[in-house]
Amino acid sequence: MTLYDVSIVGTGSALPDTVITNSDLEKLVDTNDEWIFTRTGIRERRRLRDDQPVTDIAVQAAKRAIESAGIDPTEIDLIIAASITADLIFPPLACMVQREIGASNAAAFDTNAVCAGFLFALVQGSQFLQTGAYKTALIIAAEGLTRYVDYTDRNSCILFGDGAGAAILRATPQQGKRKGLIDFDLGSDGTRVNVAICPRPSAPKEWLDTLTDRDEVTPYIWQDGRAMFKAAINGMTDSVKRILTRQELPAEQIDWLVPHQANLRIIEAVGERVGIPSDRVALSLEEYGNTSAASMAITLDKWMRLGHIQPGNRIMFTAFAGGLSWGSALFQM
Ligand SMILES: CC(C)(COP(=O)(O)OP(=O)(O)OC[C@H]1O[C@@H](n2cnc3c(N)ncnc32)[C@H](O)[C@@H]1OP(=O)(O)O)[C@@H](O)C(=O)NCCC(=O)NCCS
Missing domain, CATH: 3.40.47.10 (Thiolase/Chalcone synthase)
Structure with missing residues (x-):
């Protein structure tokens, strides 16, 4: 059986425009910029507009990854989306993205490994490619965490933000040194x-x-x-x-x-x-x-x-x- 190398050939990301600064959080809970920055390293996070779905940033990140890989969406065989905050219980976020980007030849599903979701999805997608079953995969991770944050809990509300990222994986027959x-x-x-x-x-x-x-x-x-x-x-x-x-x-x-x-x-x-x-x-x-x-x-x-x-x-x-x-x-x- 031919085995395939699986490489990252394109990436993209999308962040909502609204910024939540540490001083914005000072107005909500008993905290301060100095505590947050020295204890976490965080100064800002982004927040989706109330009328903006997570799907929107997932699609933007996917389009940017496709553009950076220089491929056509119809070349994509597999879409895996990792999210704990997708807009819908179903259909999967991966299908919602497929619909927007025109990846009509792809199988699409979601995966949930919380903060490790992109990593698990990268590995999961790579399995389909290493065996030669598929050639091109789009891996997306997108979150609207601010919708699930308790803004009275200073232990957690300081940490989380919204955003999306994506990568294109491509299989090539293994020859010589692994990559x-x-x-x-x-x-x-x-x-x-x-x-x-x-x-x-x-x-x-x-x-x-x-x-x-x-x-x-x-x-x-x-x-x-x-x-x-x-x-x-x-x-x-x-x-x-x-x-x-x-x-x-x-x-x-x-x-x-x-x-x-x-x-x-x-x-x-x-x-x-x-x-x-x-x-x-x-x-x-x-x-x-x-x-x-x-x-x-x-x-x-x-x-x-x-x-x-x-x-x-x-x-x-x-x-x-x-x-x-x-x-x-x-x-x-
Ligand atoms: C949450 C986290 C930032 C707290 O930092 P920490 O240094 O562990 O702080 P502690 O929980 O030990 O609390 C130290 C003190 O700061 C206080 N404190 C907690 N949050 C605070 C905040 N936002 N502002 C000011 N003080 C705060 C605590 O009440 C505590 O006060 P006390 O000593 O009087 O009881 C840190 O534990 C962390 O990042 N954990 C991992 C989070 C993570 O990975 N989450 C992802 C999982 S989904």
Whole structure:
């Protein structure tokens, strides 16, 4: 059987225009710019207009990725959208994007791995391409998190923002030295749902109350910040190290770490523990905050467009999420 290399051949992103600054949040909860910036690294995040669907930014990001890859939408065989905040329960966000971009030859579905959604979708899409089943895939991550944020909870409302990112994956028959997706590591621990949770308003209340030891579970994003903080550092560090060990690759040979953007202190701790210094870490946290699944995709696009990521570079993606879930993926660009 011929095996295929799977490369990222285009990226795009889209951010809503409305900016929420730290001083805007000072008016809502007992917090301040200095606390937020020093504890998280975030200065601003974006917010969708009330009349703007998540689908809108997902479509914009997808169109930009298609343009940067220089392909026609009809060449796309597969669309996977990662989101926890899609506008509709169904049809899937992936089908809504398909409808707008004219990717009439694609199979389309959604995937949910919360903040690790783009990473899981990248790996998932790559499987279809590595086997030769499909040639071209569009991977999208788009979120409207501000619609699920409790703006009385200073622990969480300071972190989250809205945005979308996308990437085009392409398969080419393997010859000689491997390129594209080299290795990945994914994992989950469903016994730890109590660390971060956001129920649908329709979930049975009595059952929800058995999932956490909180007094009441509300239909907003809730997290145990400290538990998430520790789990994220350990989870991403271990995951990256598993790949480096398996590939017998010293950390010096990773050109860029592209991590999920949750908290600068988490990112710095992971970089330090795996041996990748901060000048080789891609960031978009300061201007966009945590956009869950979209954050890694937005950061990738930013780093590509800035010209930081060059052909031949080795990129290590890593993410951590509610679930709990985590993962990393090594790409040779
Ligand atoms: C949420 C988070 C920023 C809190 O930062 P932290 O340094 O862990 O802060 P702590 O929770 O230990 O709280 C320290 C103090 O700051 C206070 N505090 C919390 N949020 C605050 C805010 N927005 N402004 C001012 N003070 C705040 C706390 O009440 C606490 O006060 P106390 O010492 O009097 O009790 C951090 O834990 C974090 O980023 N966690 C991971 C989040 C994440 O990855 N989420 C994604 C999952 S979906």
